Every structure is written in C-alpha cells, then in structure tokens.
C-alpha cells in the first residue's frame with residue numbers, strides 16, 4: 158500500500174481559497190497512491206488564531222469538499238488533516254477527517270488535548286470527547302492530533318481498542334522537533350502500530366513549523382522522514398507487518414490492563 162504524506166505551508170498572506178486550490182493541484186499529481194495524509198489545520202493555518210471563527214467549516218465546507226473530490230477522482234483514501242469544525246452550537250473543534258475513495262467521511266476525530274502553550278487553541282476550541290476506530294484496507298485506524306502525542310494514556314486507550322495504524326496530523330513547531338521525533342517513534346514502538354505523522358511547514362504568524370513528517374513502522378523503524386520544506390513523502394507500507402511484528406515479539410500480551418493495584 159502506497160501512502161503519501163503531504164507537507165503544506167500556510168503562509169500569512171495566502172487566503173484559504175488560494176491554499177485549497179494550490180493543494181488540490183499537488184494532490185492531483187498523486188495518482189496510484191492508496192492513502193493521502195495532510196497536516197493539522199493547514200487550510201486555516203494553525204497559528205492564524207484570529208481566523209478560526211471566520212474560517213470554521215462544517216463537514217461539507219470547502220476543505221472537505223475539495224478533498225472528497227480528489228478522493229473520488231484518484232480512487233484513494235484521503236485523510237485531510239484537520240479543519241476548524243463548527244457544528245452550529247457555537248462550539249468550534251479541531252476535527253480530523255478520513256475520506257473513503259468514494260469521497261465519504263468514514264472517520265472523524267476531534268482533538269482531545271487542545272494546546273495552550275504559546276497557542277490560543279485551548280481558549281478558542283472545545284476538546285473532543287470520542288475516540289472512534291474504523292476498519293480500513295490499512296487495518297484498524299484512528300487519528301490523534303499533534304499535541305495528543307504527549308499523552309500516553311490516550312495512546313494506551315487506542316491500543317486497547319485494537320488500533321493498528323494511527324494518523325497524526327500536526328502543526329508542530331521546529332523549536333521542539335526532537336520531541337516530535339522521539340514521540341512518534343516511541344508511540345509506534347510501544348503499541349506495535351504504524352504511525353503516519355504529517356506535519357506542517359513554513360512560517361505562520363512568526364512561528365516556524367517543523368516539517369519532518371514521518372512514517373514509523375510497528376518495530377519503531379523510521380521508514381521515511383521528510384525535510385522542512387513543502388514536500389510529498391511517498392512510502393510503501395505492508396499492513397500485515399503489524400500482525401507479524403506482534404507474533405514475532407508478543408510484548409503486548411504481557412501488558413496488564415491497569416497498574417494502579419501496585420502497592421507503594
């Protein structure tokens with residue numbers, strides 16, 4: 158299975174409509190790919206907090222509509238990264254979406270850990286309250302978003318739910334690139350899953366995004382890592398490697414359901 162991680166820049170002067178049109182051209186060049194993955198909030202620009210309210214979208218807004226059209230035309234799954242989602246009740250969420258090759262939404266996940274360090278996300282957005290999992294040709298899949306990487310309890314839970322591949326859209330600054338590398342590798346290794354982590358690049362409101370999108374296999378091996386410019390990282394993965402890795406080294410079978418029974 159061929160996966161493509163598309164690193165996108167969201168420069169300050171570019172409108173959302175211009176960016177969506179530009180990214181559509183890039184995606185249309187990806188014929189023959191089975192799964193396309195985009196970064197967190199690329200169409201609004203993660204650090205463009207002043208635009209969140211005006212660029213918030215529903216599930217049939219401009220970002221979803223473009224990606225759904227591309228999914229159908231390329232007959233590929235498209236994980237569109239995430240959008241600022243409005244569901245009409247006044248709340249905004251950072252919602253990631255996976256589209257089928259028919260262009261249908263088959264999975265969505267609203268970021269649970271909204272970020273508050275040098276970020277207004279936690280003031281402007283409401284955290285999600287669900288962790289759905291979907292069966293796909295790539296195995297059992299879910300998404301977590303950027304800052305969620307730092308919370309092992311969330312990853313333990315998705316692991317308990319039988320997940321085999323996790324898609325991580327991100328807008329992770331270059332300043333903490335080594336944390337990004339360490340956490341994406343560790344999450345794949347400790348749960349014996351594929352991690353497809355797609356980061357944003359370029360400058361946004363004075364913040365430099367880190368790029369270095371990565372595909373990490375269930376043994377923690379980095380199959381590919383991008384640089385820090387706009388780039389498409391194309392990698393072949395074998396979904397059966399999850400089962401093979403777990404059979405060969407069955408560490409998950411030794412994991413206890415909880416550890417709070419251990420005495421001091």
Ligand SMILES: NC(=O)CCC(=O)C(=O)O
Nearest residue numbers: 272303304328329330333
């Ligand atoms: N977009 C984010 O969630 C940024 C997270 C981050 O920069 C960090 O955890 O460090």
